[in-house]
Amino acid sequence: MKQQEKLVKEITSMDVDFAKWYTDVVRKAELADYSSVRGCMVVQPYGCAIWENIRDELDRRFKALGHENVMMPMFIPESLLQVEKDHVEGFAPEVAWVTHGGSEKLTERLCVRPTSETLFCEHYKNIIHSYRDLPKLYNQWCSVVRWEKTTRPFLRTMEFWWQEGHTMHATAEEAIAETEQMLNVYADFVENCLAMPVVKGQKTEKEKFAGAEATYTIEALMHDGKALQSGTSHYFGDGFARAFGIQFTDRENKLQYPHQTSWGMSTRIIGGMIMTHGDDNGLVVPPAVAPIQAVIIPIAAHKGGVLEVAARLRDELAAAGVRVKVDDSDNSPGWKFAEYEMKGVPLRIEIGPRDIESGNCVVVARDNREKTVVALAELAGRMPALLQGVHDRLFQRALENRERRTFTALTLDELIDIANRESGYIKAMWCGDEACELALKDRAGVTSRCMPFEQEHLSDTCVVCGKKAKSMVYWGKAY
Amino acid sequence: MKQQEKLVKEITSMDVDFAKWYTDVVRKAELADYSSVRGCMVVQPYGCAIWENIRDELDRRFKALGHENVMMPMFIPESLLQVEKDHVEGFAPEVAWVTHGGSEKLTERLCVRPTSETLFCEHYKNIIHSYRDLPKLYNQWCSVVRWEKTTRPFLRTMEFWWQEGHTMHATAEEAIAETEQMLNVYADFVENCLAMPVVKGQKTEKEKFAGAEATYTIEALMHDGKALQSGTSHYFGDGFARAFGIQFTDRENKLQYPHQTSWGMSTRIIGGMIMTHGDDNGLVVPPAVAPIQAVIIPIAAHKGGVLEVAARLRDELAAAGVRVKVDDSDNSPGWKFAEYEMKGVPLRIEIGPRDIESGNCVVVARDNREKTVVALAELAGRMPALLQGVHDRLFQRALENRERRTFTALTLDELIDIANRESGYIKAMWCGDEACELALKDRAGVTSRCMPFEQEHLSDTCVVCGKKAKSMVYWGKAY
Known part of the structure; x- marks a missing residue:
């Protein structure tokens, strides 16, 4: 067993250096290699086979609910990205800009899509005219680019692969129902295929998607107690539709704006799978997605x-x-x-x-x-x-890790103390003010992970300011 | 049947304007829409479903032969593109350049991949060390960008979707066998799934892929008599391996350069399918890929x-x-x-x-x-x-169209006369000189489609210069 020992020894122990253990596993299990393009990775056959299994499982679920795949351009003209103000503010600082085609300078810069709301809206404007054209339930599988400063394979890469669903509905109720439905699809997939228990909830205003009215999220807790946002679903209201001038005639022949959603899950989830189930002998792949x-x-x-x-x-x-x-x-x-x-x-x-x-x-x-x-x-x-x-034991072990690492804080001191000593979720009440959110980031180093759908009434007052609490929040450090 | 007539009337007749008929079918059958990004298309659900069927059929064939999928970065640093001289000369004039990430100017420009030989070579240099590491049989499904001047949906778009296989072998013989094998996979798929008869052959030096030693091709003839290059397979020898310094130790412990291939089929083939089988009532989709x-x-x-x-x-x-x-x-x-x-x-x-x-x-x-x-x-x-x-009749009808449109020319005058009167393949002998190839382009408006593997001896001399002929060539106009 000398060879075995040698191979195993090449991985850093999780307890010694979790970050180093992670990259060791990615490399030794031949999931991904680095490339000469800063922040971009080569997904090797074994990593790609896991992603294809994830894709096939999700794609089957999407199609069973009536969604159809499309393929959109990878470029967005600068003027198109700018149509919706919150959206461009959120994304413009982190996009890659194409300025030249061959030897000619472009009259308008194109960005490589960081997400495709604007492209879908442009197309929806062409094809949505009547209530008969709704709903539109589209999805695409592609890669997107965000100019990240620090990167790690799967967890945060400049280019990553994902699916992005983009739907249009006649009413707000239908769109909200879609947003919730797709979050449930993600939660079901992540728990039953990836054996990762998740908390379902809503993001705060500060953490929501640029341009959305509401962002729902599933959050998973990694072996080291840091959280990973594992899938998100956004409700846009009719904000983009108004900005893009998308209108349809309803059954009463009146012009209306449709209501919109988007939702995405990415190769990031492979990073989450590694950090949830892996051990000092390497990767552990849940059976449902194992190549x-x-x-x-x-x-x-x-x-x-x-x-x-x-x-x-x-x-x-x-x-x-x-x-x-x-x-x-x-x-x-x-x-x-x-x-x-x-x-x-x-x-x-x-x-x-x-x-x-x-x-x-x-x-x-x-x-x-x-x-x-x-x-x-x-x-x-x-x-x-x-x-x-194997699946059941993986899920159970991850659940126990989460329970062991979930804490409750009733006061600010208590929260700071837990954040200093432990790594995990801290449940605490919040007034809803961004100032208190920023204070917790500043004083305890934690951010709001989500306002869980399953609320608990821990106390009446915000853990920071002491004003009336609006909701219980999961706080923590996150990838 | 009034509605039917109305719908049908909206398509231009093939015989009136084939190009207009083509774009009418693409739009009315809801295969693809235009986008505000010049030369890029939105592939709509019906077109995307056809592509997914094509992908699944090909992917199954590739995997059955031992190929594995990977996902490479979409960017190539300028210095990496320049490593192989012929390659960069062929592609640099038609790439999109990223010069800025967020607000910062990049120290080195990145091109959006027009094809990924250079990225694969960089990765292969990391992972190929011994004869035990060979062969490497990789493929990826992705989109690539080429800065085309004139574009048409599916047939020629700035961004198109494809698969690109990239393999490395210990010997030239193995690599050549792979090149031939994959051309046969393409021919089998196109004939038995898309019902399009093809001619298999080799491209001339002038028409081969930038950086390749030899390019094999399958050529299909469209309803209007123009040819479509439908899939290509390239043998690179060890040229890229030498340029990138990829070496392995063989069984005798000597350092060797591996031999390389690449092969690709793209969304272009959907354009070929439309132009082979469609009629004045619209699209006809062969059963094997019909959504x-x-x-x-x-x-x-x-x-x-x-x-x-x-x-x-x-x-x-x-x-x-x-x-x-x-x-x-x-x-x-x-x-x-x-x-x-x-x-x-x-x-x-x-x-x-x-x-x-x-x-x-x-x-x-x-x-x-x-x-x-x-x-x-x-x-x-x-x-x-x-x-x-349905499949058999489609194939038969396409075959008859090809046979009706295949001509033989023994002299230059004869060839020019046929090219003026007819649209289709013209079989003629060729000496192998590029000058004669250019002369035919100039005088008859035709290019060499391929030197078919099934050669016929039409005469002893080149149809242009009268010198000794080296091979029989299919000439024609092409998309």
């Missing part, structure tokens, strides 16, 4: 029959819908064990001459390394439960 | 039972794997007929009270409008053959 759900490792593969049985098991599992691989390379079993632990493959199936003799194999779960002896004839049938077991 | 393969139109839908039977048929067909839709909207049957003809849905299924009484429905094929009476109980079972029938 390889089970790897079969032949033991003493040179002995008669082992490779044949391994191949037969692979075919049986594949036929049962499991994403399975046999590693029959020359590397030692110990090396392979370490390699697939590093890559976070949920189940390892060991099969050797003695196993074949007894008609069994050994299944080892990635998360707790527990070994289960399974009859060869029963393996395919037991896979769903074995995979579900 | 809707069959549309069920209830006749006299208010009468008892019609909608129920339509819904039952839909469920039966969907269960049999057919992409099917019922249109139970308020529009008249005539309107619906015209609408789905415009959208090129391969099969229309009409079901009314009298059909139900007799236990039948009427299936109408989009391509020839032939009606087939089919027993309701047999419909699902007969769908594969009915869809295959």
Whole structure:
């Protein structure tokens, strides 16, 4: 097992340096590589396969709810970005500007899209005329660019991949219902496919999306106690529609402005998955999005029959819908064990001459390394439960981490004290004033993560100013 | 049928103005819309669904051959683009340049990728060290930008979507085999999924990809007799590897340069599909990539039972794997007929009270409008053959168009005469000199489409200069 030790030793321990552990895992599990373009990453085959699984799961959910995919230009003319005032203020400082095409200087600069509300609005103006044209439920899969100062693979990159849904509705009620529905789609996906428990809530005015009336969010807590905004859904009212002059005639033949939403989830969520489930042996990938759900490792593969049985098991599992691989390379079993632990493959199936003799194999779960002896004839049938077991334990472990790291503060001193000693969510009452939000950032180093939909009445007064509290807020440090 | 006539009349006839017919179909079938970004298009849901089907078909073929997807940055630093001399000469004049990030001026300009050889090479330099690391068989799905002067939806847009495969191999033989294999994948896909017959061949030196040693191509002939380069596969030798310093140690522990390929197919192929199969009633989509393969139109839908039977048929067909839709909207049957003809849905299924009484429905094929009476109980079972029938007739019709439009010229006068009178391929012998290629462009307005793999010996001498001929070439006008 010397090779295994060597491979494992190359990762920094989480407890020693969580940030270093993170980048070690990204590199050693071959998720992403750096590129010579500052702040941009190369997503390698294993990382790309995880993203494709995430994409397929989400895309199926979107389409089942009537959404359709489109592909918009990657450029936005400067004048188009400027149509909605709050929006341009929020995004103009962080966009990449194209000024030349070939050798000619452009008469108008184009920005590389940081988000596509303006492009969708321009198109919607062309195609929405009557109530019969509504709702429009569009989505696109693409990459966007934001000129970030400090970057880390997946968590914050200048270019990142995402989906952005953009919908138009006849009424405010319908649009708000869509905003809530899509937040629920995200929460369902993140909890049931990525095994990450989330808090659903609303962003404060300060933290909401540029140009939105309301931003809803799902927030997940990482292993180190920092929060990650994992998916957002925005309600725009008719603000963009008015700015862009998008109108439709309703059933009474009156001109109306449609109401709008947008919602997005990005490759950032892969960073969240790594920081929620990973350990000192590397990545742990939840079964629903794992490129390889089970790897079969032949033991003493040179002995008669082992490779044949391994191949037969692979075919049986594949036929049962499991994403399975046999590693029959020359590397030692110990090396392979370490390699697939590093890559976070949920189940390892060991099969050797003695196993074949007894008609069994050994299944080892990635998360707790527990070994289960399974009859060869029963393996395919037991896979769903074995995979579900990994998922359930991952979710439970993440939930326990969150519960252990969720605190309550009734006074400012208490909040500052917790923020100094602990890393996690701090629940505290808030009056709704941005001044108090800024004070908490200044004095405790925390920001508002969200006003959870599930409110608790901790006290009557704001933890900062002592005025009447409007809501309970989750505060914390965030990625 | 007044509405139908009205809808149909809105398309220009192909014979009156083929270019106008093309853009009419793109707009009326709701494939794509224009945007305020010059030369960029909005791919609408129906066009996007066709592209997703193309993507899924190709992606499955690529993965079955061991290729893996990655996601590369969209930017290339100017110095990186310049590493390979022929490559930068070919592409630098037509790239979009990013010069500012937010408010800061960049120290080095970034171009928006026109193609990604340089980015792949940079990454391959990081990850290829030993013969054990080879081959690398990578692909990515993305959009690229080329600063084109004149643009048309799908056929030539500043931004277009494509896949670009980039592979590295230990030997020239392996790389050449990959180049040929991927051209065959393209030919198989285009003929068997898009029903477009292709000619496989090699590009001349003048027409090959910037930086490649050899470019292979599949060429398709459009309804109007102009050719469309439909997919290309390039062999690079070790030119980029030497320029980028990519080396590996072989089995004898010697340093070697790997050999490289790239290959691509783009949203252009949708333009080819439109111009191969469309007619004066609109689009015709081959069944393999049709978002809707069959549309069920209830006749006299208010009468008892019609909608129920339509819904039952839909469920039966969907269960049999057919992409099917019922249109139970308020529009008249005539309107619906015209609408789905415009959208090129391969099969229309009409079901009314009298059909139900007799236990039948009427299936109408989009391509020839032939009606087939089919027993309701047999419909699902007969769908594969009915869809295959549409495919086969589309392929046959396109093949006949190509054969009718393929000419042979033994002298320059003959070639010029054919080029003046006809639109199509002209087969003629060529000495291999670029001067003769330019002369044909100048005097007959044709370019070399390819040197087909299936060579014919038409004569011993070049049709232009009379020197010894090296190969038979397909000449023609092209999109």
